[in-house]
Amino acid sequence: MSVGLVLVSHSRRLAEGVAELAEQMAPGVRIVPTGGTADGGTGTDFESVSAALEEAETGSGVVLVYDLGSAHMTAELAVEALDDPSGAVVADGPLVEGAVAAAVAAQGDRDKDAVARAAADAVGTD
Amino acid sequence: MSVGLVLVSHSRRLAEGVAELAEQMAPGVRIVPTGGTADGGTGTDFESVSAALEEAETGSGVVLVYDLGSAHMTAELAVEALDDPSGAVVADGPLVEGAVAAAVAAQGDRDKDAVARAAADAVGTD
Amino acid sequence: MGDSMGGCSTRDVIAAVRAGSEAVTEHRDELVRLDREIGDADHGENMERGFRAAVSQVESAPSETPGAVLKLVATTLISSVGGASGPLYGTAFLRAASAVGDVTELDGTAVAAALQAGMEGVTARGKAVVGDKTMIDALSPAVDAAKSAAGSGHGPSGVLAAAAEAAHTGARNTEELVARKGRASYLGERSAGHVDPGARSTALLLGTFAETTGVRR
Amino acid sequence: MGDSMGGCSTRDVIAAVRAGSEAVTEHRDELVRLDREIGDADHGENMERGFRAAVSQVESAPSETPGAVLKLVATTLISSVGGASGPLYGTAFLRAASAVGDVTELDGTAVAAALQAGMEGVTARGKAVVGDKTMIDALSPAVDAAKSAAGSGHGPSGVLAAAAEAAHTGARNTEELVARKGRASYLGERSAGHVDPGARSTALLLGTFAETTGVRR
Ligand SMILES: Nc1ncnc2c1ncn2[C@@H]1O[C@H](COP(=O)(O)OP(=O)(O)O)[C@@H](O)[C@H]1O
Ligand SMILES: Nc1ncnc2c1ncn2[C@@H]1O[C@H](COP(=O)(O)OP(=O)(O)O)[C@@H](O)[C@H]1O
Ligand SMILES: [Mg+2]
Ligand SMILES: [Mg+2]
Ligand SMILES: [Mg+2]
Ligand SMILES: [Mg+2]
Numbered sequence: 266m267s268v269g270l271v272l273v274s275h276s277r278r279l280a281e282g283v284a285e286l287a288e289q290m291a292p293g294v295r296i297v298p299t300g301g302t303a304d305g306g307t308g309t310d311f312e313s314v315s316a317a318l319e320e321a322e323t324g325s326g327v328v329l330v331y332d333l334g335s336a337h338m339t340a341e342l343a344v345e346a347l348d349d350p351s352g353a354v355v356a357d358g359p360l361v362e363g364a365v366a367a368a369v370a371a372q373g374d375r376d377k378d379a380v381a382r383a384a385a386d387a388v389g390t391d
Numbered sequence: 392m393s394v395g396l397v398l399v400s401h402s403r404r405l406a407e408g409v410a411e412l413a414e415q416m417a418p419g420v421r422i423v424p425t426g427g428t429a430d431g432g433t434g435t436d437f438e439s440v441s442a443a444l445e446e447a448e449t450g451s452g453v454v455l456v457y458d459l460g461s462a463h464m465t466a467e468l469a470v471e472a473l474d475d476p477s478g479a480v481v482a483d484g485p486l487v488e489g490a491v492a493a494a495v496a497a498q499g500d501r502d503k504d505a506v507a508r509a510a511a512d513a514v515g516t517d
Numbered sequence: 518m519g520d521s522m523g524g525c526s527t528r529d530v531i532a533a534v535r536a537g538s539e540a541v542t543e544h545r546d547e548l549v550r551l552d553r554e555i556g557d558a559d560h561g562e563n564m565e566r567g568f569r570a571a572v573s574q575v576e577s578a579p580s581e582t583p584g585a586v587l588k589l590v591a592t593t594l595i596s597s598v599g600g601a602s603g604p605l606y607g608t609a610f611l612r613a614a615s616a617v618g619d620v621t622e623l624d625g626t627a628v629a630a631a632l633q634a635g636m637e638g639v640t641a642r643g644k645a646v647v648g649d650k651t652m653i654d655a656l657s658p659a660v661d662a663a664k665s666a667a668g669s670g671h672g673p674s675g676v677l678a679a680a681a682e683a684a685h686t687g688a689r690n691t692e693e694l695v696a697r698k699g700r701a702s703y704l705g706e707r708s709a710g711h712v713d714p715g716a717r718s719t720a721l722l723l724g725t726f727a728e729t730t731g732v733r734r
Numbered sequence: 735m736g737d738s739m740g741g742c743s744t745r746d747v748i749a750a751v752r753a754g755s756e757a758v759t760e761h762r763d764e765l766v767r768l769d770r771e772i773g774d775a776d777h778g779e780n781m782e783r784g785f786r787a788a789v790s791q792v793e794s795a796p797s798e799t800p801g802a803v804l805k806l807v808a809t810t811l812i813s814s815v816g817g818a819s820g821p822l823y824g825t826a827f828l829r830a831a832s833a834v835g836d837v838t839e840l841d842g843t844a845v846a847a848a849l850q851a852g853m854e855g856v857t858a859r860g861k862a863v864v865g866d867k868t869m870i871d872a873l874s875p876a877v878d879a880a881k882s883a884a885g886s887g888h889g890p891s892g893v894l895a896a897a898a899e900a901a902h903t904g905a906r907n908t909e910e911l912v913a914r915k916g917r918a919s920y921l922g923e924r925s926a927g928h929v930d931p932g933a934r935s936t937a938l939l940l941g942t943f944a945e946t947t948g949v950r951r
Contacts, residue, residue, distance in 0.1 A: 279408025279487070282426070286401055286458070289433060289557040290703060300408070307415060308776070308816030332412070332487050334916060335818035338859055342812055342821050359485030359514065361405070361458050369703040388485065388514050415774040416920060434559070434599030460699060461601035464642055468595055468604050495920040 267294050268371040268380045269321030273314055273331040273340045274300035275307050287364045291372035297321045309339040318343055326377035327353040328367050330384050332360040356384035363387040393420050394497040394506045395447030399440055399457040399466045400426035401433050413490045417498035423447045435462045440469040452503035453479040454493050456510050458486045482510035489513045524622030525673040530583040531575055533729045534590055538568035540725040551714040555701035560714040567598035583623050587614035602715055605639050612638030625676040629667035633660045650694035652715035659684040677727035684723045688716035741839030742890040747800040748792055750943045755785035757942040768931040772918035777931035784815035800840050804831035819932055822856050829855030842893040846884035850877045867911035869932035875900040894944035901937040908933045
């Protein structure tokens with residue numbers, strides 16, 4: 266199966282909206298949105314990101330896209346906590362545009378490094 | 392008052408989530424999220440964007456941030472339809488990161504061109 | 518009707534819009550299928566929704582001139598399509614409306630000028646050039662063919678027939694192109710091998726407009 | 735207790751964490767106020783939530799070594815803070831735990847080494863350097879002071895006291911800096927004129943740790 270995608274946002278609604286857009290361009294890709302703290306506030310939640318990593322793992326690896334700096338750090342920590350941290354990669358690149366580009370690349374059966382690169386290169390995509 | 396912000400997304404949830412994040416960094420700025428078609432589907436709605444432009448206008452001008460290319464075009468059309476199109480500017484830049492940067496710039500009482508530039512320069516902000 | 522048998526009236530333009538709406542509805546699934554390959558699978562719905570709304574507007578508010586009909590179609594498409602094709606076709610119809618002005622009948626030259634203005638609107642709005650795999654790849658050859666047909670004395674239906682044929686070829690030729698504008702540009706090289714949905718709908722509309730004008734009572 | 739009167743036991747570390755939690759709660763509003771100026775106004779809540787959770791974890795699961803306590807604090811902060819300070823302090827405590835290893839008591843040198851490892855963790859995680867207006871601007875001078883105090887024979891409380899004093903100065907000095915990392919970097923020049931919340935909480939925690947260790951029974 267194609268590479269999975271985890272969206273790491275500070276807001277659950279934001280993450281779900283991004284998943285909605287990305288899924289339309291890549292209906293075959295597993296996209297798991299995460300956002301907000303466990304108590305419903307704004308922030309990131311390490312446990313949800315870890316759970317999302319598991320859910321998005323199809324056997325082909327996972328790419329994580331994040332919104333702000335602290336989401337980046339939470340994403341990295343969740344990857345480091347994996348049994349095999351080499352199975353996931355945190356992509357730089359803007360959340361919305363990067364997620365769409367990554368989803369499309371995953372749909373095109375690119376490997377996880379190419380998917381992460383697609384997210385990073387998504388600045389200025391139409 | 393500070394420059395207002397209109398978020399033009401394909402998804403209502405996405406736009407609301409972005410507004411949530413941006414408001415936390417800029418509680419004094421008027422931020423109006425729009426997203427989705429009139430019938431609740433994914434897409435952009437010219438009428439909502441036009442209404443949002445009016446709502447976001449505080450007298451200091453409005454900056455619009457968008458997600459994908461078609462949202463860009465809808466944003467432009469809504470600006471062109473204003474009585475005074477020079478009162479609003481569509482900013483390039485990633486939606487989430489750009490909206491946060493623009494909101495912070497508006498909170499800092501920058502004028503609308505500076506706010507738009509902040510959104511455009513938001514790539515790679517922490 | 519014969520090719521030089523006269524101009525295109527307000528009623529003719531309304532009939533063309535109505536026929537365009539029917540054609541888009543008929544080809545809805547085809548447009549969805551094309552957009553599923555290199556987009557988000559909604560071009561058929563978008564076009565159907567937009568043109569239905571346009572027909573209902575045009576039928577409810579009596580327009581005096583072809584330009585007024587085109588303008589109403591424009592604003593309705595802008596308000597109802599919801600995808601990139603809304604602002605793009607909307608701007609095209611808006612510019613076409615400006616180009617034809619207040620005349621009550623369009624001759625071949627006016628039709629060609631309207632097409633050219635429409636294309637310039639799409640370019641201004643979407644910044645695509647020929648070869649980017651967009652509706653421009655149907656519209657641009659259509660405008661060239663229309664101008665040349667008008668130049669050699671053809672009336673509206675001849676001009677539109679020439680435009681439609683060129684648009685069909687142009688749309689077909691988008692298959693091999695790599696998209697550089699619109700959602701399909703996200704696919705990069707993988708966008709090749711599929712016809713662009715917007716180019717297809719442009720060819721479809723022009724073909725329908727030509728037919729409607731050609732069989733005018 | 736006297737400065738060289740012995741090491742820092744598991745119980746001492748637990749007491750320090752508890753005192754840190756109380757201090758953070760006491761200064762909650764101050765941290766929120768600082769974060770409101772140049773961030774999102776949640777640093778006080780984040781720290782209170784994280785350290786409360788850490789205390790409850792540490793009290794419920796008996797740890798055998800100082801390192802085990804630090805590790806439990808680390809994982810709890812990572813899971814419960816919700817903001818940038820979670821991964822940052824979490825990584826700091828994680829690296830500090832690794833640095834102290836399995837010993838049952840920390841001497842001054844071990845405390846200084848733990849602080850240094852913690853700082854390296856924050857740097858690895860957040861990529862900030864001195865002058866970026868972050869907790870690094872409190873932590874980095876604190877580490878230097880701790881190492882020098884340990885080098886001249888001070889025990890844990892002397893080392894922590896030196897670290898705390900340097901951290902306070904460092905935190906105060908963030909006021910004039912322009913942020914280049916974290917949310918405050920969005921403010922650019924406008925971030926100057928405010929103390930960094932994370933630098934302030936670092937100074938607060940180190941001050942509390944020094945006090946707790948200093949008044950040890
Ligand atoms: N920048 C552009 N310039 C010209 N045509 C474009 C541009 N962007 C998209 N298009 C056209 O729009 C079509 C897609 O329309 P549609 O599916 O209705 O919108 P969306 O892509 O927003 O879902 C494409 O097939 C292409 O022909
Ligand atoms: N990249 C970084 N490196 C070091 N410290 C950072 C970094 N980003 C943020 N910080 C610290 O974190 C503090 C903010 O923490 P907090 O408010 O809890 O998180 P958030 O900014 O996610 O709301 C800042 O004051 C700063 O000291
Ligand atoms: Mg589409
Ligand atoms: Mg669409
Ligand atoms: Mg904060
Ligand atoms: Mg926060």
